[in-house]
Amino acid sequence: xxxxxxxxxxxxxxxxxxxxxxxxxxxxxxxxxxxxxxxxxxxxxxxxxxxxxxxxxxxxxxxxxxxxxxxxxxxxxxxxxxxxxxxxxxxxxxxxxxxxxxxxxxxxxxxxxxxxxxxxxxxxxxxxxxxxxxxxxxxxxxxxxxxxxxxxxxxxxxxxxxxxxxxxxxxxxxxxxxxxxxxxxxxxxxxxxxxxxxxxxxxxxxxxxxxxxxxxxxxxxxxxxxxxxxxxxxxxxxxxxxxxxxxxxxxxxxxxxxxxxxxxxxxxxxxxxxxxxxxxxxxxxxxxxxxxxxxxxxxxxxxxxxxxxxxxxxxxxxxxxxxxxxxxxxxxxxxxxxxxxxxxxxxxxxxxxxxxxxxxxxxxxxxxxxxxxxxxxxxxxxxxxxxxxxxxxxxxxxxxxxxxxxxxxxxxxxxxxxxxxxxxxxxxxxxxxxxxxxxxxxxxxxxxxxxxxxxxxxxxxxxxxxxxxxxxxxxxxxxxxxxxxxxxxxxxxxxxxxxxxxxxxxxxxxxxxxxxxxxxxxxxxxxxxxxxxxxxxxxxxxxxxxxxxxxxxxxxxxxxxxxxxxxxxxxxxxxxxxxxxx
Numbered sequence: 001x002x003x004x005x006x007x008x009x010x011x012x013x014x015x016x017x018x019x020x021x022x023x024x025x026x027x028x029x030x031x032x033x034x035x036x037x038x039x040x041x042x043x044x045x046x047x048x049x050x051x052x053x054x055x056x057x058x059x060x061x062x063x064x065x066x067x068x069x070x071x072x073x074x075x076x077x078x079x080x081x082x083x084x085x086x087x088x089x090x091x092x093x094x095x096x097x098x099x100x101x102x103x104x105x106x107x108x109x110x111x112x113x114x115x116x117x118x119x120x121x122x123x124x125x126x127x128x129x130x131x132x133x134x135x136x137x138x139x140x141x142x143x144x145x146x147x148x149x150x151x152x153x154x155x156x157x158x159x160x161x162x163x164x165x166x167x168x169x170x171x172x173x174x175x176x177x178x179x180x181x182x183x184x185x186x187x188x189x190x191x192x193x194x195x196x197x198x199x200x201x202x203x204x205x206x207x208x209x210x211x212x213x214x215x216x217x218x219x220x221x222x223x224x225x226x227x228x229x230x231x232x233x234x235x236x237x238x239x240x241x242x243x244x245x246x247x248x249x250x251x252x253x254x255x256x257x258x259x260x261x262x263x264x265x266x267x268x269x270x271x272x273x274x275x276x277x278x279x280x281x282x283x284x285x286x287x288x289x290x291x292x293x294x295x296x297x298x299x300x301x302x303x304x305x306x307x308x309x310x311x312x313x314x315x316x317x318x319x320x321x322x323x324x325x326x327x328x329x330x331x332x333x334x335x336x337x338x339x340x341x342x343x344x345x346x347x348x349x350x351x352x353x354x355x356x357x358x359x360x361x362x363x364x365x366x367x368x369x370x371x372x373x374x375x376x377x378x379x380x381x382x383x384x385x386x387x388x389x390x391x392x393x394x395x396x397x398x399x400x401x402x403x404x405x406x407x408x409x410x411x412x413x414x415x416x417x418x419x420x421x422x423x424x425x426x427x428x429x430x431x432x433x434x435x436x437x438x439x440x441x442x443x444x445x446x447x448x449x450x451x452x453x454x455x456x457x458x459x460x461x462x463x464x465x466x467x468x469x470x471x472x473x474x475x476x477x478x479x480x481x482x483x484x485x486x487x488x489x490x491x492x493x494x495x496x497x498x499x500x501x502x503x504x505x506x507x508x509x510x511x512x513x514x515x516x517x518x519x520x521x522x523x524x525x526x527x528x529x530x531x532x533x534x535x536x537x538x539x540x541x542x543x544x545x546x547x548x549x550x551x552x553x554x555x556x557x558x559x560x561x562x563x564x565x566x567x568x569x570x571x572x573x574x575x576x577x578x579x580x581x582x
Contacts, residue, residue, distance in 0.1 A: 015161040015185040020197040029186075034308045036099035037184040040158040044073040044096050044106070048121070052132040055119060059142035060579050064119045066093075066106075066132055075108055075117045077145065079578050087578040091146065093117060094172065095181040097158055101309070102273075102367045105135055107150050111544060112512070113170045114150040122366040131366075139365050139387050143579060157233035157274075160188035167480035167510045168544075189229050189305065191216040191251040216252050223295040224402045227277065228255035230299040236274035237261040237400060238390030239420045243445065256408040261400040262420045264392040267373065269382045272391055273361040276372045281403055283374035285325070290404050297321075315350055322351040357381065363389045395426045415442035422451045431455050446476035453482060457489055465489050480506065480513060487519045496523045514544040530556065547577035 022029040054065035079087040097105040106117040149170035163173030187193040196215035239262040289296035302318040415438025421430035453468035469486035490499035521536035554569035
C-alpha cells in the first residue's frame with residue numbers, strides 16, 4: 001500500500017472510549033462494536049490461527065506459518081538448507097490490523113520494531129475456505145521477509161488513537177508509553193465527541209453545562225464535507241500527500257484541502273481494495289443528485305456506519321436508497337428508471353448485485369469488494385490479473401477532485417507533482433519539476449524540501465541537496481530522513497566532521513536510529529577512524545540486524561586481521577539472510 005509523505009497525527013479531542021457514549025447511546029454503541037471499523041486494530045484472538053496451513057513463498061522456498069494463540073501468537077519462517085542446520089526464525093505477533101471481514105494482517109515484532117508479517121489471513125468465500133495467504137507486498141515481490149515496516153501512517157485508517165511519532169518510524173510504541181492498539185472510536189467521525197460526553201455528563205448530573213453542545217452536527221455539513229469523513233480512509237489513490245499542519249484531517253473539513261490524492265487518470269473496470277469513494281463519485285447517481293433532499297448521494301445514503309455490513313438492515317437500507325429514485329415495478333407498468341427484473345428476481349438479488357457487482361481487487365489476493373461505480377450495466381468482470389500496486393504503475397495520474405465542487409487549492413502545483421512522482425518511484429519525472437515554482441503553501445511542507453534534497457543528491461547536485469535538506473530540518477527538526485541523508489551529503493562535500501556532529505546530535509534524541517548510525521560509520525571511516533566506524537556498525541546491528549551490514553563488518557575485521565570476529569559476522573550474515581548467500 002502507498003504511504004503518505006507526511007503523517008497527520010491525532011489532534012482535536014481525540015479518541016473516546018465507547019463506554020463514554022454507551023450511557024446514552026447503548027444500542028448504537030452495541031451495534032457499532034460489531035463493525036469492521038470498531039475492530040480495525042485489536043489484539044489477536046484466541047485460536048485465530050487454528051486450522052491454517054503453512055505457506056511456501058514462490059521463488060525463495062521460505063515457508064511461513066502462523067502459530068500460537070492470543071498473546072502467544074507468532075509467525076515462523078523456516079527454510080531447509082542443504083548440508084546445514086535448517087533455518088528457523090520465530091517472531092511474536094503484537095496485534096492484528098483489520099477486522100478480518102475480508103482479510104487481516106499482523107504486526108510482527110523484531111528487535112523492538114514492528115513489521116508486517118509475511119502472512120495474512122483471508123476470509124472464506126463461496127469458492128475457497130478461510131486460509132493463510134502471502135501479505136499483499138509479499139505477493140507482489142518475493143524475498144521481502146520482515147522488511148515492510150509498520151509506521152503510524154499504516155495505522156492511520158485503523159485507529160484514531162495513533163502512537164506518538166518517533167524515529168525510526170516503526171519502533172514499537174507500546175515500549176515507549178501507554179499505547180494500546182484499539183480500533184476506530186466514535187471520535188473518529190464525530191468531532192467534539194469527548195467534549196460532548198463531558199458536557200452531557202454535567203447536564204445529566206444537574207450541573208450547568210457551559211455553552212452549547214460542543215459536538216459537531218454532521219447533518220448541516222455540505223455533501224463533500226460529510227463525504228470527506230469517509231474518504232479519509234476509503235479514498236486511497238496511488239499517491240497521498242498530506243498538506244498543512246501535522247494532525248488528523250479535521251473532521252467535517254473538506255479532505256482535499258488537507259490531502260492531495262493522485263488517482264489513475266482514466267477509470268477502468270478494475271478496482272482497488274480502498275477505492276469506494278473514488279468510484280462512487282463517477283456514478284450518475286452521485287453526479288445528478290446534488291439538488292435532491294438531504295444533499296444527494298453520500299456513503300451514509302446506503303450505509304449506516306454504526307451497523308456491521310452483514311446486518312440485514314444494511315441490505316434493506318441500500319435497496320430503499322435505490323427505490324427512492326428508481327420506482328418499483330407496479331403490475332405491467334414500467335416507469336422510467338424501473339428495474340427490468342420481475343419481483344421475485346429483484347427480491348432474490350438486490351440492486352447492488354447487478355449495479356455494484358463484486359469484483360476481484362488488483363492489490364490484495366483473494367479479496368472482492370463491490371465496485372462502487374453505480375452503473376446500469378457495469379459489464380463483465382475483468383479477468384483476474386497479477387497483483388499490483390499502484391493502479392497506474394506508469395504514473396498516468398490526475399489529482400482527485402470532487403466533481404461537484406471547485407478544484408482544491410494549489411490544484412496543479414508543480415511541487416505536489418514532484419512529490420507524487422518521487423513517491424511513486426518515477427524519479428526522472430520528479431526531477432523535471434525541480435526547476436518549476438511551487439506555491440508558498442507547498443513550500444511550507446517539510447517533505448517538499450526533503451524530496452528536493454533527495455532528487456538533487458541523486459543527480460549529484462550536492463550543494464543544492466544540502467540546502468534542501470537543511471530547509472527541511474528547519475521546518476521539522478525531527479525529520480530523521482533528512483538528517484540521515486544530510487550527514488552523508490556533508491561528507492561528500494568534504495565536511496565529514498560537520499556531518500558527524502549533525503548525526504551525533506540527532507542520535508542523542510533518537511539513539512536507536514540504525515540508519516543514522518550506519519551513515520556516521522561511513523563518515524568516521526572516511527576520516528580513518530576504523531574503530532569508531534566498527535562501533536557504530538555493531539551498535540546498528542544491535543538495533544536492526546542486517547545481513548549486508550554484517551558483511552561490511554566482517555570485511556572491516558578482515559582488514560584489521562581479526563579473523564575470529566570476521567568469521568562471526570560472516571556466519572551472522574548467513575543466518576540473517578539464508579536465501580541471499582555470501
